[in-house]
Amino acid sequence: MTPTTMLAALYMPGNERMVIEKNYPIRALQDNEILLQVAAAGVCHSDVFLLSGVTVDTRKYVMGHETCGVPIKLGPKVDSNTIRKGKLYSVSLVDGCMHSTNGTPVAENTIGIGKDGAYAEYIIVTADMLVPVPDGVSPEVAAIASDAGVTAYHAVQHAAKVKRGDKVLIFGVGGLGHLAVQYAKHFGATVYACDFKPEALKLALELGATEAFDLIELTNKTTAGFTVDITIDFVVNNQTFSLAMAALRGNDVNFPSSPTLVLVGVSAENLVFDTLDIVVSGVQIHGSTYGPRSALVAALDLFSKGVVRAHVHSEPLENVNKVIDLGTRNQLRAFEIIGRKVVIPHHNMH
Structure with missing residues (x-):
């Protein structure tokens, strides 16, 4: 019935x-x-x-x-x-x-x-x-x-176009981010992760991330010259955006490939950035949803x-x-x- x-x-x-x-x-x-x-x-x-x-x-x-x-x-x-x-x-x-x-x-x-x-x-x-x-x-x-599963896959494969040899930094190892770490690894990338929770950092390493940083550790790394090719942000606030730009800014622009920043998360913050910095660094910013x-x-x-x-x-x-x-x-x-x-x-x- x-x-x-x-x-x-x-x-x-x-x-x-x-x-x-x-x-x-x-x-x-x-x-x-x-x-x-x-x-x-x-x-x-x-x-x-x-x-x-x-x-x-x-x-x-x-x-x-x-x-x-x-x-x-x-x-x-x-x-x-x-x-x-x-x-x-x-x-x-x-x-x-x-x-x-x-x-x-x-x-x-x-x-x-x-x-x-x-x-x-x-x-x-x-x-x-x-x-x-x-x-x-x-x-x-x-x-x-x-x-x-769909949103993280689309962000990694379609928006970020992750491929073998890329260095990828993922912000937020939560419901989507822990999947993105594995997708990026599957497509042949060297994966890094950033989160403020020790449990999330431990999980990222268990799932294949090469290194996992809290916010202070990543700040110190980028100050010392650490760079990646792609960042995928499942948090999206001014702090993660600034850290993503710092990790991408040191890369050479090599058309048609350029340093890529993908925004997936949603927050109540309005992102603040210098347009000249975006233009000069050559960083490509993409939004990704579903x-x-x-x-x-x-x-x-x-x-x-x-x-x-x-x-x-x-x-x-x-x-x-x-x-x-x-x-x-x-x-x-x-x-x-x-x-x-x-x-x-x-x-x-x-």
Whole structure:
């Protein structure tokens, strides 16, 4: 019997915490839609921005945009030979029709950011959002592959264009950064990492980084002449930007290759820089967000082969507010979580 209501964590305008509803209605499927039983949903730092009022939305919707699940009901126009009930699928954030003029997702049409998302027992998706999960990939890893895995892969492979022989410096060894360290290593780079947490620095070294620095150590290194070819910043504040520029500035400009700075993280800070410094140093600055379906396929493949290992910590769905905000100590805001947190609906808890 198809369920008609579900447990869900909702964005409510004016609330700094999600509202947990035990009987949130599940709407009827349209012809091309699929009802997916959520297996796991990743908790992303961008959820903090949604709840903190940085963005203003007047709608009520289920949050959670990083997920995987199993189809339990198909709309009448969904090809049952293409989408199989009982098979685990990772969910791309947007369907094939939802993009802006430059190809990036339109926020209002993204699951968990305007449309009902995955902090729930069920989610409604379309076939072109689903990517089959290879054998050997757990639901927790398949969930984070859909956003953290894609975003880090796109930043390393497409935005930074990391190749064999490059020296790459990664800022922030968190949910995305710990994957980026491994992607860059996989593509043949010598990888360095910077984080203020000793546990994160230890993890970076375990995952293949040649050296890992805290902020003071990196400042001393760049002062002594340390340089890299590429920096990928998952923190993005004035301190990391300045350190990235210091590590890139000493390189020669060798067209078409130039020192490259990729910004992936989001913060409330406005970056301050000298335009003459940018022009003279030849540093190319790129922003990177999410990635194409092919990046999700590639990320899942690397997970399935054991080339990339995801560090994942699970909590029941009911605890999603605890994960995002433990009283006055917000784990995500304080960047205290090493790896990625996922929440799992009760029906999938072991």
